[in-house]
Amino acid sequence: MADQEFKGKIEQALDNSTLRGALGRFGEFYEKAREQVYEGYDFQALRDQVAEVKSYAASHLDEMLDQFERAATARGAKVFRAETGEDANRYISELALKHKVKSIVKSKSMASEEIHLNDALAAKGMDVQETDLGEWILQLCHQTPSHMVMPALHMTKEQVADVFTDHLGRINDPDIASLVKTARSELRSKFLEADMGISGANMAIAETGTLMVVTNEGNARLTATLPRIHVFLVGVEKMVPKFEDAGCILQTLPRNATAQAITSYVTMVTGPTPVYMPDGSVRDKELHIVLMDNGRRKMYADDKFKKTFQCIRCASCLNVCPAYQLVGGHVYGHIYTGGIGTILTAFLNEEKFAENPQNLCLQCGKCAEICPGRLDIPEMILELRTRFAQKKGLPFTQKFALDIVANRRLFHSLLRVASLAQKPLTKGQPVIRHLPMFLSGLTEKRSLPAIAPVPFRDIFKSIPQNIKDVKGTAAFYAGCLVDFVYPKIGEGVIAALNDKGYKVVFPEGQSCCGAPAVYMGDKPNAKKSAMLNIEALKAEGVDYVVSACPTCTHALKDSYPALLSGDPAWEERAAVLSRKALDFSKLLADLGGLPEGGDGLPLKVTYHDSCHLKRKMGVYREPRAHLSRTAGIELVEMYESDHCCGFAGSYSIKFPEISAPILEKKIKNIEATGADVVAVDCPGCLMQISGGLDQARSPIKVKHTAEILLEKRHRQKNQKLS
Structure with a gap:
């Protein structure tokens, strides 16, 4: 059960209208744009390729690492394998001290956030400058990333303008183009003065020793080319066997991450690049590649979590998560956010940091539906939840309730008693x-x-x-x-x-x-x-x-x-x-469905898809077909029909503050259809949606598909009999 500090963070996030607005707008934009950018592509085939490529590399990890090291070393790079985050920090810090590095520019590296590399380098007296626009903004206002791809997603242009104004001591207008221009101007000198550049990578190609970086900003290339020393910090899960294997990832990563067909820059570094010295001479820079484990092998060795190596860090699971869209990333409490972030945190940092965030998952399955690596994130989170329950036990009230439910005779007896005891509360209503x-x-x-x-x-x-x-x-x-x-x-x-x-x-x-x-x-x-x-x-x-x-x-x-x-x-x-x-x-x-028929009386019906029915069982056409074949029913589709209603069993009791706004959004979409009835195939959804409509004093009814068929066809039979 979530502790009070965690619940406080949730309430604070929900009270932040700016945050809610920014996340909500992006969420609505993302799904439409992603659908459009995949037009003409077979996403299911692409994700099969991604899963195959990544799982092969993971199952041959030592072979991939050896091959990569040989290829990279042959081209002049120096490769270091870091078993822990401390090993990586030590290697990079000692390298910087050895070369009397004073200033460092960084780009594209969540792995460095994971091991707190900036703090380690600053402790040695070095100036570390983030150069990704979002990361630089967060560095200025002393925040951690709220999203793995768009770290400052939670901030508006007005807030960024205020940060720039405070930092630069001059007024900055909240105009995106102007703010980007200011950032370029301020950071350019940092690139030119830097002694060392540090980058992350999206892929490490074992065949050629190539590091591939996918970005929308030119800072990654400047980081890789201008400083005299360049360090890549790469998690071992980024391995890809061959150059041609990168194709499916390059097609899915930008589409899933930001709904782009391709990013502005795809940079490939194979061996050191030339450095042009002030005296006109040219020499190769030092290229160091740190291949970091830091809990990744342990994660792969666990059968329940080995598929995490298929993650390409697109963060699409965050983009479609109902909970994330309401509370943002900082509620998750660590570097990695959202569903996949909760799992990574448990293995790559400390398990205890994942204990509260894992509760945020509604188990709606939307993330698994669009994951290009075919990760079943909800199932992994359930496994984490089970392990926490086994280690620490459930709170007394939850355990007591579950013990009663598991005792059939006692549970059913209590329900029968409750049907009588509820009368003062129902006041004659259902x-x-x-x-x-x-x-x-x-x-x-x-x-x-x-x-x-x-x-x-x-x-x-x-x-x-x-x-x-x-x-x-x-x-x-x-x-x-x-x-x-x-x-x-x-x-x-x-x-x-x-x-x-x-x-x-x-x-x-x-x-x-x-x-x-x-x-x-x-x-x-x-x-x-x-x-x-x-x-x-x-x-x-x-x-x-x-x-x-x-x-x-x-x-x-x-x-x-x-x-x-x-x-x-x-x-x-x-x-x-x-x-x-x-x-x-x-x-x-x-069984062939029911024949055409019904009472013929007009009834406008919209359909809400149950998360379990559509995503776990792939059933969504069938109930619509049953309704459409019933005379008198006009079936109208609602916007976001397959978005969670916020019930999720006990979730609506544990997190009513999150469940309620999810339900409110669903009700707005229902009301926009002008329907008389919402058809559902899940009694839980029926309870949630009908309860929300009743509180809103809406005349719209909610009924199970089986109930609608009974009413429309039973009435028809009665008409024939009369």
């Missing part, structure tokens, strides 16, 4: 709009649904299933929300599957899918839920197991096999359940 005292924050920005007076498991017994030609049997896994809050969704699932000739059974021994335990890092309770549900569902005896909650479906299909892997008593049963488990819209589509 929602709870206000909670008392310390619980009031839960209903500050959204209403909560009332627990159903009769759970689905009781209703199921009275549902007639009149099927003329039974084709098979499907076990219905309801999950907590359908069972105890939205039973009508279950009725819709049964009606649709009955129409397709499938009898539905409801195993009463089923309980919570265990997702809350998984997402809080409570592996023992997650396994307990997995075993309980596998035993209850008995997938071996049915044709399908259907769920109307994508989070539950993901648990049945993916989480259970992972949780029970290596357990002979449960592994095969988990595999059988995984094969047979399908989400409602997917199963209905696989």
